[in-house]
Amino acid sequence: MSKTIPELVESFIGGDEKAFAELMRRYRVKIYTLAFQILGNHLDADDVVQETFVRIYKRRAELINVKYFSTFLIRIATNYSIDLLRKRKSHSTMAEDSSSLPGQIQLDLARRVTTPLETFDNKRLMEEIRKALEELPPKQRITAIMHDVEGYSKAEIAKVFECPEATVRSNLHIARSKLKKILKQRLAKE
Amino acid sequence: MTCGQVGALLSDYLDNEVTAEQAAQIKAHLDECAECRAEHSDLLAVRNALGSGSVSLPEEDYWRQTEELILEKSARAEARIRPVPRSAERHSFTRAVMSLAASLVILVSAMLVGSDLQSQLALQQADDSPALVTLSLQESVGTRYRTFHAMDEQYKLTRSLILIAPPGSLGRFVLPPDISSGSSR
Numbered sequence: 001m002s003k004t005i006p007e008l009v010e011s012f013i014g015g016d017e018k019a020f021a022e023l024m025r026r027y028r029v030k031i032y033t034l035a036f037q038i039l040g041n042h043l044d045a046d047d048v049v050q051e052t053f054v055r056i057y058k059r060r061a062e063l064i065n066v067k068y069f070s071t072f073l074i075r076i077a078t079n080y081s082i083d084l085l086r087k088r089k090s091h092s093t094m095a096e097d098s099s100s101l102p103g104q105i106q107l108d109l110a111r112r113v114t115t116p117l118e119t120f121d122n123k124r125l126m127e128e129i130r131k132a133l134e135e136l137p138p139k140q141r142i143t144a145i146m147h148d149v150e151g152y153s154k155a156e157i158a159k160v161f162e163c164p165e166a167t168v169r170s171n172l173h174i175a176r177s178k179l180k181k182i183l184k185q186r187l188a189k190e
Numbered sequence: 191m192t193c194g195q196v197g198a199l200l201s202d203y204l205d206n207e208v209t210a211e212q213a214a215q216i217k218a219h220l221d222e223c224a225e226c227r228a229e230h231s232d233l234l235a236v237r238n239a240l241g242s243g244s245v246s247l248p249e250e251d252y253w254r255q256t257e258e259l260i261l262e263k264s265a266r267a268e269a270r271i272r273p274v275p276r277s278a279e280r281h282s283f284t285r286a287v288m289s290l291a292a293s294l295v296i297l298v299s300a301m302l303v304g305s306d307l308q309s310q311l312a313l314q315q316a317d318d319s320p321a322l323v324t325l326s327l328q329e330s331v332g333t334r335y336r337t338f339h340a341m342d343e344q345y346k347l348t349r350s351l352i353l354i355a356p357p358g359s360l361g362r363f364v365l366p367p368d369i370s371s372g373s374s375r
Contacts, residue, residue, distance in 0.1 A: 017261070024257055033245045042248070050260055057264035129239055147205075148240035154207070173201035179240075180232045 009069050013060055020060075024053050027070070031077045037145045038081045040130050047084070052077040071159045078146075078160055082138045132182040136175055143168055144175035191215045196226050204230075204237055 003011070003022070011019035028049055035048035055076050056063075066072045133141050139161065146152040146160070147168075154172070158165040196219045202208050203216050220227045 021257060028253060029247060036245045049256060053260045054263045054267060058267050125239060148237050169202060176201055176233050176236050180236045
């Protein structure tokens with residue numbers, strides 16, 4: 001019978017490498033998809049996955065006091081994603097840099113992973129949404145993605161950001177309104 | 191409800207997170223107000239568009255490589271923060287004791303050399319060509335300048351000598367400008 005998350009976490013704190021590997025397997029998709037939605041490209045999502053689990057490994061002693069492993073993990077992933085967004089802004093090397101690379105090079109860099117946007121039914125609209133999301137401040141962007149894209153509840157997001165639920169509600173409302181405005185402007189131009 | 195009140199609750203209304211009473215009031219307002227209805231419709235479109243995207247996941251090979259990379263990076267991080275093993279601690283302690291003992295031997299030697307130098311110090315008299323004088327317990331160049339009593343004598347000596355001796359044994363030599371330029375006192 002497979003172990004539960006608390007059991008795996010306990011084994012991991014005790015130094016069980018297999019438990020760590022199993023936790024990785026159970027959460028990697030969740031972290032990857034969230035990071036991809038936030039950052040918009042495979043290379044950054046890959047970076048977030050790696051860094052999140054390395055940080056968890058280094059900080060495993062803290063897990064003794066952590067009630068929800070998942071929340072702790074996602075908090076690390078979102079904080080690191082915010083760092084990347086800020087770095088990207090300050091270095092003016094946007095995600096576009098990697099997505100604008102010639103297809104073959106990007107595929108090589110991404111270890112031969114197909115571009116996820118290719119799977120969207122309406123690629124153009126999704127591209128507009130991605131660009132519109134990039135115009136939002138990190139916390140509003142992540143709140144909108146976590147809630148509307150990834151399906152997290154407001155309570156879960158509040159735990160991740162360690163803020164009141166009312167703040168999440170407000171951020172979500174502002175994010176949606178801004179997205180609506182940005183999308184309308186963009187689509188009206190065409 | 192006013193347009194402002196509805197606007198503030200519209201996002202929660204979309205998520206079915208308002209009370210039944212609020213929902214009924216908002217619905218009634220939307221039926222009457224075209225502007226709020228359009229706003230509601232737009233927000234709903236945005237939410238649905240956001241939710242319609244999906245990410246195609248990397249293949250199993252990617253995950254395998256990533257897992258290996260993470261374990262490798264974690265092991266490296268662990269090596270940097272790993273507590274020192276007991277055997278290494280003992281080894282480190284022995285080394286520290288030996289270093290301390292060696293330092294003490296050097297210190298005592300230096301003190302002996304220093305005190306002996308002060309009584310035995312002899313330097314060859316300065317001449318025109320600079321000379322290197324190495325001072326040691328065995329070396330006794332003469333007795334003329336056994337000790338230094340006055341700065342004047344030190345100036346005379348340092349004019350053309352480079353003195354190598356344990357720190358403190360000879361005091362501090364300062365070469366004044368008049369000596370460096372060749373004039374003697």
